[in-house]
Amino acid sequence: MTNQFDLVIRKGTVVLREEVRQLDIGIQGGKIAALGENLAYSEDTPVYDAEHLHIMPGMVDAHVHFNEPALGHWEGFATGSAALAAGGCTTYIDMPLNGVPPTVRLSALKRKLEAAEGHSLVDYALWGGLVPGNVGNLQELAEAGVIGFKAFMSCPGGEGADIFTEVDDLTLHEGMKEIARLGLVLALHAESEEIVSKLAAQALAEGRRGAMDFVATRPIAAELEAVNRALFYAEETGCKLHFVHISSAEAVQAITEAKAKGLDVTVETCPHYLVLTSTDLERLGPVAKCAPPLRTSQDQVQLWAALASGQLDILASDHSPCPAHMKQGDFFEAWGGISGAQSSLELMLDEGHLRREVPLPMISRMLSLEPAKRFGLHPRKGEIALGADADFALVDMKLSYSLQGSDLFYRHKHSPYVGKEFGCRVKATYLRGTKVYELGEGVVEKADGIWLRHAAVIGGEEGG
Numbered sequence: 001m002t003n004q005f006d007l008v009i010r011k012g013t014v015v016l017r018e019e020v021r022q023l024d025i026g027i028q029g030g031k032i033a034a035l036g037e038n039l040a041y042s043e044d045t046p047v048y049d050a051e052h053l054h055i056m057p058g059m060v061d062a063h064v065h066f067n068e069p070a071l072g073h074w075e076g077f078a079t080g081s082a083a084l085a086a087g088g089c090t091t092y093i094d095m096p097l098n099g100v101p102p103t104v105r106l107s108a109l110k111r112k113l114e115a116a117e118g119h120s121l122v123d124y125a126l127w128g129g130l131v132p133g134n135v136g137n138l139q140e141l142a143e144a145g146v147i148g149f150k151a152f153m154s155c156p157g158g159e160g161a162d163i164f165t166e167v168d169d170l171t172l173h174e175g176m177k178e179i180a181r182l183g184l185v186l187a188l189h190a191e192s193e194e195i196v197s198k199l200a201a202q203a204l205a206e207g208r209r210g211a212m213d214f215v216a217t218r219p220i221a222a223e224l225e226a227v228n229r230a231l232f233y234a235e236e237t238g239c240k241l242h243f244v245h246i247s248s249a250e251a252v253q254a255i256t257e258a259k260a261k262g263l264d265v266t267v268e269t270c271p272h273y274l275v276l277t278s279t280d281l282e283r284l285g286p287v288a289k290c291a292p293p294l295r296t297s298q299d300q301v302q303l304w305a306a307l308a309s310g311q312l313d314i315l316a317s318d319h320s321p322c323p324a325h326m327k328q329g330d331f332f333e334a335w336g337g338i339s340g341a342q343s344s345l346e347l348m349l350d351e352g353h354l355r356r357e358v359p360l361p362m363i364s365r366m367l368s369l370e371p372a373k374r375f376g377l378h379p380r381k382g383e384i385a386l387g388a389d390a391d392f393a394l395v396d397m398k399l400s401y402s403l404q405g406s407d408l409f410y411r412h413k414h415s416p417y418v419g420k421e422f423g424c425r426v427k428a429t430y431l432r433g434t435k436v437y438e439l440g441e442g443v444v445e446k447a448d449g450i451w452l453r454h455a456a457v458i459g460g461e462e463g464g
């Protein structure tokens with residue numbers, strides 16, 4: 001019997017949840033309709049020959065900052081999602097800050113959705129924000145379809161009168177109670193404002209403005225203190241937590257212990273903490289400035305060990321772009337945020353799998369499955385399985401290249417990875433069975449990405 005498929009991706013090395021197998025993938029109506037060793041299909045079926053390629057689930061990047069509305073000249077949905085498509089990412093979750101207004105009330109969510117609609121090349125979900133004064137707005141945001149809330153425990157920086165501000169402890173506590181009631185996850189940027197602001201003031205007063213001076217103002221202790229404080233409130237309130245961009249094995253350990261105690265908490269790190277160090281910050285300049293900052297190579301070894309032992313749940317880019325001129329000047333004035341989203345999957349395959357032999361299903365779990373599950377996008381997104389969306393990154397694991405600025409699809413073509421040698425490369429990306437990127441051809445023109453709401457809250461319906 002032959003099946004009728006819209007497309008067959010033939011003989012790729014497919015990264016499944018627990019194993020890697022050479023399989024054909026039959027796609028019908030944008031979904032994975034068949035997975036098998038020798039699928040039968042009619043002669044006129046379009047076929048993509050993937051015999052020398054690995055097929056990963058499209059990355060689900062739970063942490064990007066696209067700057068619309070209002071700051072689209074930093075990065076917009078069109079350019080940001082094009083970069084993601086080129087990097088093998090098929091779903092992203094946009095953070096509630098670095099656009100104006102920040103996504104902290106329903107009217108702002110509507111502005112965000114208007115900016116995104118018709119401009120995103122891949123699918124997206126949205127975070128709402130928790131800030132002082134908006135605990136009463138969380139319910140309307142949850143009902144409208146945000147997948148969770150994000151709060152900062154240290155000052156986020158940014159522009160505009162309607163700025164995203166860090167939470168005080170009371171807001172954090174009250175917010176957690178409300179978010180627990182709503183059943184969603186609170187994502188936290190965990191650095192102690194008390195510690196980092198005082199250290200920064202001291203450094204500036206003493207005229208210390210270099211890379212290492214900046215790093216010293218945001219020590220691991222500041223991360224660990226904030227993590228422990230938040231865990232205390234989580235235990236009090238029953239709120240589910242997700243710690244974004246954790247930079248130290250010490251903080252990962254504290255979170256692991258909290259999990260063992262039964263707290264519902266997950267931890268994310270970003271490729272830049274695994275690939276770059278504070279020495280690279282000195283060498284590269286503010287293009288590699290982020291918060292928490294890059295750590296030492298010894299810290300990085302420990303973070304890899306934490307990853308290898310299965311203590312990390314999610315890998316996300318924390319793509320926080322800005323115009324190039326904002327990455328000039330001294331380390332305290334320059335924008336804090338790395339443009340890296342296009343490279344996340346390649347970085348993890350290259351540095352994690354090719355160089356350190358982390359198994360592919362494990363990498364894929366952190367890039368795709370866990371974020372999809374944690375934020376209500378699974379089973380539609382996150383893995384290569386029957387019935388799921390046909391979202392794939394097709395990767396040539398032997399194609400090495402040196403990343404050039406001209407390869408980048410960002411609005412501003414700077415990244416700390418320009419000049420880096422990669423041992424593998426994304427060859428093509430498929431979103432719901434449609435090719436959205438192919439190496440050499442670039443990205444498609446048509447922006448067919450749709451807004452995804454939280455599956456458990458809305459029943460898996462896409463928005464509109």
Ligand SMILES: NC(=O)N[C@H]1NC(=O)NC1=O
Nearest residue numbers: 156290291320336337338
């Ligand atoms: N405002 C903002 O995007 N901040 C992000 N940048 C960064 O390096 N860490 C962050 O949390």
Ligand SMILES: [Zn+2]
Nearest residue numbers: 063095318320
């Ligand atoms: Zn961020």
